[in-house]
Amino acid sequence: MNSEDLKIGWIGLGKMGKPMSEQLIRAGYTLQVYNRSKEKEAVLKKEGASSASSPKELLEQTDVVFLMVSDDSATHEIFSGKNGLLKADVSNKIIINMSTVSPEISREMARELANNGNHYLDAPVSGSVKQAQEASLVIIAGGEKAIFEKVRPLLETIGKKAVFIGETGTGNLTKLAVNTYLGIITQGLAEVIHFSREKGVNTGDLLEIINNSALGSPFIKIKGDAVLQENYEAAFTLNHLTKDLGLAVDAGMNTPLGKLAFETFRNAEPDLGKEDVIAIIKKL
Numbered sequence: 127m128n129s130e131d132l133k134i135g136w137i138g139l140g141k142m143g144k145p146m147s148e149q150l151i152r153a154g155y156t157l158q159v160y161n162r163s164k165e166k167e168a169v170l171k172k173e174g175a176s177s178a179s180s181p182k183e184l185l186e187q188t189d190v191v192f193l194m195v196s197d198d199s200a201t202h203e204i205f206s207g208k209n210g211l212l213k214a215d216v217s218n219k220i221i222i223n224m225s226t227v228s229p230e231i232s233r234e235m236a237r238e239l240a241n242n243g244n245h246y247l248d249a250p251v252s253g254s255v256k257q258a259q260e261a262s263l264v265i266i267a268g269g270e271k272a273i274f275e276k277v278r279p280l281l282e283t284i285g286k287k288a289v290f291i292g293e294t295g296t297g298n299l300t301k302l303a304v305n306t307y308l309g310i311i312t313q314g315l316a317e318v319i320h321f322s323r324e325k326g327v328n329t330g331d332l333l334e335i336i337n338n339s340a341l342g343s344p345f346i347k348i349k350g351d352a353v354l355q356e357n358y359e360a361a362f363t364l365n366h367l368t369k370d371l372g373l374a375v376d377a378g379m380n381t382p383l384g385k386l387a388f389e390t391f392r393n394a395e396p397d398l399g400k401e402d403v404i405a406i407i408k409k410l
């Protein structure tokens with residue numbers, strides 16, 4: 127079956143899942159969606175998607191199901207809850223979990239699916255809401271190479287690049303490494319802004335210098351602008367980053383800056399969890 131003939135299911139229409147799933151509709155795929163809070167399905171339905179009453183029903187009616195949900199617990203609920211994916215009596219289906227979750231839950235769900243001849247890819251993404259809207263995410267996949275190649279055209283519709291890393295869970299591990307770096311540079315940026323402000327340096331001047339140096343990056347530009355505008359509305363919530371740093375620690379990340387970033391964000395989470403990651407500057 128060619129990828130354009132595949133019927134696609136999508137679970138999780140949050141900040142990331144909505145724009146990512148919209149890329150598939152725009153590219154002409156037939157999409158069926160499921161979101162725990164049903165009201166979030168309305169926009170997708172207006173754009174031509176149909177909806178399913180449960181993950182089980184969604185899997186029964188489609189060939190490939192994407193997940194973009196919060197964490198391990200949401201993934202567990204979608205797979206093993208009442209009317210979850212694992213309750214469907216189906217085979218040869220492909221589940222692509224794009225959420226940032228632990229390698230362990232990926233291995234567990236891949237094993238469960240394999241019992242009935244179904245397949246699992248862990249395929250978390252690097253990039254945020256803007257990149258999801260522009261289909262410029264980088265997708266980091268683990269699982270069976272042949273399954274990855276089969277769905278590659280779908281992944282390349284959602285992102286600008288899809289990289290196959292290795293066996294199940296290696297996509298998750300790589301993503302946790304990327305987000306550990308993100309935590310470290312977010313804390314670093316917040317600290318140098320705070321330090322230079324205290325010494326009377328204008329923050330706009332500091333950011334202009336960083337952005338025009340080899341240290342500049344799209345990330346530093348976006349987060350620097352957010353600080354200048356005091357706009358901490360979340361593109362990537364601080365509680366999701368704390369979750370990712372915690373998963374990295376659980377997976378064995380045991381180095382000074384990574385551990386420190388985890389402590390810093392974990393301490394800030396009760397107050398700032400729903401704000402953007404760069405809101406960490408308010409804690410300095």
Ligand SMILES: NC(=O)c1ccc[n+]([C@@H]2O[C@H](COP(=O)([O-])OP(=O)(O)OC[C@H]3O[C@@H](n4cnc5c(N)ncnc54)[C@H](OP(=O)(O)O)[C@@H]3O)[C@@H](O)[C@H]2O)c1
Pocket residue numbers: 137138139140141142143161162163166194195196197199200201203204224225226227251252253254255361362363366367
């Ligand atoms: N935002 C970013 O910049 C970014 C970038 C890269 C990766 N990520 C990762 O992508 C994933 C999604 O992030 P997001 O920012 O889109 O999060 P979000 O806006 O909070 O959306 C979370 C989604 O998960 C669903 N969900 C949560 N708990 C659930 C449960 N127990 N059962 C069923 N569904 C549940 C939510 O359903 P409801 O609508 O019912 O709450 C919603 O659809 C996370 O793993 C995050 O770490 C995020």
